Amino acid sequence: MTNILSINNLNVFYESFHAVQNISLSLNEREIVVICGPSGSGKSTLIRAIAGLEKADSGDIFINNKLMSEKEVFKNNIFGMVFQQFNLFPHLTIIENITLPLIKVKKINKSESIKIAEDVLNKVKIIDQKDKYPSKLSGGQQQRCAIARSLAMNPKIMLFDEPTSALDPEMINEVLDVMSDLASTGMTMIIVTHEMGFAKKIANKIIFMDNGEIVESNTPENFFTNPNKERTKTFLNQVLQH
């Protein structure tokens, strides 16, 4: 098992508010970590700090045991990120959303990038939508396109921040299915989600956060049936009630 990501004592402050507190986390290749926790517990802040979208006030992030500058991390597409709000480019068609970064960042020529784009669109099953604008697609289709766009850049690690929270219930599964497919190809993933059934199936490790700290980090089996912390039990009772 090769270590792909190692986070040491990461801290993020908003002014004097300590949103992410001394978090350490390690991830092997092909591993899937699910992060859960109540609203405001710092899940987004953590995953965004890992991605480089939020500035960490202290702590180190090692990728393949190497410290990398923020610029290198972005330029080399270490992370792909899928947002709650999709963040597709509204002025570009579905396929252009995918080819633009391939052409501009990876410097791949147009015809080759179209091939890559069609390939990932096939994987997420929206190839028939490729010439439409994002606003013409359903939420589930838009999110699948966003996943395809990230995937096309061939990232080492995929980050998901509540990818199904903005979706109508009937569209949640189509996105979770795509993520499961991705998991079966061996993609390394960190997923913030409230979908506990999905977490149980897909995760190698589940992390429970509260107040900016990791309260518990456990295997899915133990996490759901035999959690270490009282606080985890309370949380599980709350979310599993529904």
Add this chain to the structure above:
Amino acid sequence: MLDIDFMIEILPRVLKASLVTLEISFLSLFFSVFLGLIFSIIALSSGKLINILIRCFVEFTRGVPQLVQISIIYFALPYIGIYFDEFWTGVVALSFIGAGYTIEIFRNAVLNVDRGQHEAGKILGLTKYQTLIYILYPQIIKRSLPPITNELINVVKASALLSVISVNELTKIMNDVIFEYFVVIEVLLEATIMYLLIISVLVYISRYFEKRLVV
């Protein structure tokens, strides 16, 4: 009663002057949009020092009376060895005045694009500059059109000030005609109608484009 015959008699001169006003307005707007695009991109992708310099320029064009700015350009250009005729001096002056506004229009529009768009560009590996050019600017064209149209109206009105440096635009010719014939009401009325006509046509064109743009 209005002297309609007189109004028709001076119409060719007034129309010719209106054309000059229209030309100056179009050219000035074109250059101020051009300058606004360039300098807002520079501001958004540069550090503090450059931003302070651009800020100073913006504050200058907004704070100093336009008449003063026109005079400064009129006297300053020859001083630094640039000789333009009155027409082009006027265009330069109005372009700079307009740029002070367009820079801010574009800059604010970009900053108001949803943060997720900036972040998606970043995480995909696009540079700041690429994100601006390929992601953000294409999205602000439509929403920038209404404020740009307001700016256009301002340019048309500000062009009247160029009469002080003897540009043969509508206001200058209007004054000339008044002093030639000592007729006031008819001339004022005709000039007013021309200004309103020019502005209506321009606003109509702008609305047309706004409706046709998708994003």
